[in-house]
Amino acid sequence: MHTLKTRQDSSLDGISGAVLTPGTAGYDAARSVWNAMIDRRPKMIVRCRNADDVIAAVGHARAKGLPIAIRAGGHNVAGHAVCDDGMMIDLSEMRAVTVDPARRIASVEGGALWRDVDAATQTHGLATPGGLISDTGVAGLTLSGGIGWLRARHGLSIDNLVAADVVTADGSLVHTSADQNPDLLWALKGGGGNFGVVTRFEFALHPVGPEVMFAAPIYAVEDGPGPIRAWRDFLARHGDLVGSLCEFSTAGGEDFPEEYQGKRVYTLACVYNGDAAEGEALLQPLRELGEMVADFSGRMAYCDLQQLFDTLMPAGDFRCYWKARYLTELPNEMIDLAMKNALAAPSDTTLSSLWNFGGATAQVAPDATAFGDRSMGWMYSLDAVWTDARDDAANIAWSRDGWDSAAAFGQHGRVYLNFPGHGEDGDDLTRSTFGANYQRLVEIKTKYDPENRFRFNQNIEPEQ
Numbered sequence: 001m002h003t004l005k006t007r008q009d010s011s012l013d014g015i016s017g018a019v020l021t022p023g024t025a026g027y028d029a030a031r032s033v034w035n036a037m038i039d040r041r042p043k044m045i046v047r048c049r050n051a052d053d054v055i056a057a058v059g060h061a062r063a064k065g066l067p068i069a070i071r072a073g074g075h076n077v078a079g080h081a082v083c084d085d086g087m088m089i090d091l092s093e094m095r096a097v098t099v100d101p102a103r104r105i106a107s108v109e110g111g112a113l114w115r116d117v118d119a120a121t122q123t124h125g126l127a128t129p130g131g132l133i134s135d136t137g138v139a140g141l142t143l144s145g146g147i148g149w150l151r152a153r154h155g156l157s158i159d160n161l162v163a164a165d166v167v168t169a170d171g172s173l174v175h176t177s178a179d180q181n182p183d184l185l186w187a188l189k190g191g192g193g194n195f196g197v198v199t200r201f202e203f204a205l206h207p208v209g210p211e212v213m214f215a216a217p218i219y220a221v222e223d224g225p226g227p228i229r230a231w232r233d234f235l236a237r238h239g240d241l242v243g244s245l246c247e248f249s250t251a252g253g254e255d256f257p258e259e260y261q262g263k264r265v266y267t268l269a270c271v272y273n274g275d276a277a278e279g280e281a282l283l284q285p286l287r288e289l290g291e292m293v294a295d296f297s298g299r300m301a302y303c304d305l306q307q308l309f310d311t312l313m314p315a316g317d318f319r320c321y322w323k324a325r326y327l328t329e330l331p332n333e334m335i336d337l338a339m340k341n342a343l344a345a346p347s348d349t350t351l352s353s354l355w356n357f358g359g360a361t362a363q364v365a366p367d368a369t370a371f372g373d374r375s376m377g378w379m380y381s382l383d384a385v386w387t388d389a390r391d392d393a394a395n396i397a398w399s400r401d402g403w404d405s406a407a408a409f410g411q412h413g414r415v416y417l418n419f420p421g422h423g424e425d426g427d428d429l430t431r432s433t434f435g436a437n438y439q440r441l442v443e444i445k446t447k448y449d450p451e452n453r454f455r456f457n458q459n460i461e462p463e464q
């Protein structure tokens with residue numbers, strides 16, 4: 001293994017970031033993450049400012065026998081960014097992004113948010129596929145796949161990951177690319193935070209925008225599944241250029257007519273992965289599928305699109321339990337089930353969605369990335385979102401029951417590991433999701449993290 005850097009002593013002396021312990025100023029703010037249900041107390045939080053700090057932190061954790069949780073954006077709904085008793089490595093001060101427009105490569109520090117990447121890359125008319133909310137961390141989203149609007153033409157986030165710098169469990173900084181330590185790059189493409197702390201990512205960039213076409217006609221659930229069926233058939237023809245989800249929600253606020261307030265609705269949200277004017281014409285039929293409740297369609301700057309949903313999901317306000325499974329196809333029966341589940345949601349802030357795949361995402365071979373099989377046509381996600389702790393059981397049950405109810409339409413029990421519930425399923429879902437790639441991941445985990453120091457994730461246990 002080619003190593004860039006190590007450190008001989010295991011102290012935290014001389015690091016440039018802060019070390020927070022229970023009772024010190026800032027400790028409670030630093031241990032809070034996006035999901036308000038998560039309340040964990042690390043023994044220490046090391047707020048790293050650079051790769052040297054991360055090397056020191058990992059070396060210190062190793063010497064003290066502490067397990068390590070890694071925080072980037074803190075959006076993981078299971079709260080994997082923070083642990084009880086161990087060390088939390090907090091990368092939220094490592095957000096720099098630099099762009100080489102000639103090579104079309106972005107270099108992104110391990111704690112960056114998608115808004116950092118979008119702002120830096122769009123300056124050059126470029127982008128790489130990220131998520132739908134701009135304050136989600138690049139690291140967590142990428143390491144388990146990364147599903148965003150640009151997936152139709154440019155694939156998942158991992159399909160654009162070309163290199164990374166990683167501090168592994170022995171405290172050394174390692175570079176991985178197609179030429180150096182390629183096994184590690186393969187594992188990072190879907191294997192989660194199992195292999196070390198990624199201090200820097202390199203992503204391939206593509207010309208995008210600055211203006212893109214976003215279609216968002218909204219129809220009422222009570223008016224039936226007709227528009228969803230038409231949308232599904234439309235995507236069968238145009239899924240190579242349209243990243244989309246049908247999102248069930250509850251109408252509320254001044255953007256919705258009085259007669260629909262409090263009613264369940266669905267948005268056929270689509271982004272055309274190409275010229276905005278061309279997209280506007282192509283997506284127009286989706287806005288003519290019946291009586292719309294509202295229509296949020298329009299051409300907009302790519303950076304605005306990437307922040308459009310941010311206010312729906314403010315950090316720390318909500319209690320959350322999210323699950324998702326891949327679907328082989330989207331038959332009418334599955335659409336009916338999604339509508340029934342949406343009507344049964346106990347909370348009005350809850351969302352559930354049908355996401356399309358295909359296009360560039362589907363063109364990657366199952367063994368080319370740890371993520372695995374790309375033949376899923378769709379994903380069904382159930383995002384229970386509520387505020388009162390007394391409603392925990394009802395909301396968690398809704399998400400789990402809805403997820404169970406769709407099992408017959410699922411793809412070999414495979415799930416999206418970035419929407420993992422609260423991790424109570426053990427490693428069954430991890431194994432079934434990685435399928436034939438699981439054993440190779442175990443071997444790479446055993447090589448880079450034999451003591452399972454990085455275990456707060458969709459854990460792949462090393463061989464004993």
Ligand SMILES: Cc1cc2nc3c(=O)[nH]c(=O)nc-3n(C[C@H](O)[C@H](O)[C@H](O)COP(=O)(O)OP(=O)(O)OC[C@H]3O[C@@H](n4cnc5c(N)ncnc54)[C@H](O)[C@@H]3O)c2cc1C
Pocket residue numbers: 033034069070071072073074075076077079080081091110111130131132133135136137138139140141142143145146147148192193194196197198199313418419456457458
């Ligand atoms: C509001 C919201 C919107 C979302 N939208 C999308 C979406 O559009 N598309 C999508 O695919 N997913 C989406 N997700 C899911 C998201 O991808 C996951 O929650 C992901 O884990 C978040 O990454 P993070 O860096 O913010 O999380 P964190 O909680 O900071 O970390 C998540 C995991 O990654 C590991 N990790 C973090 N940083 C590093 C690092 N530098 N090196 C190694 N391991 C690391 C952690 O150990 C942890 O296990 C969304 C989540 C939320 C809450």
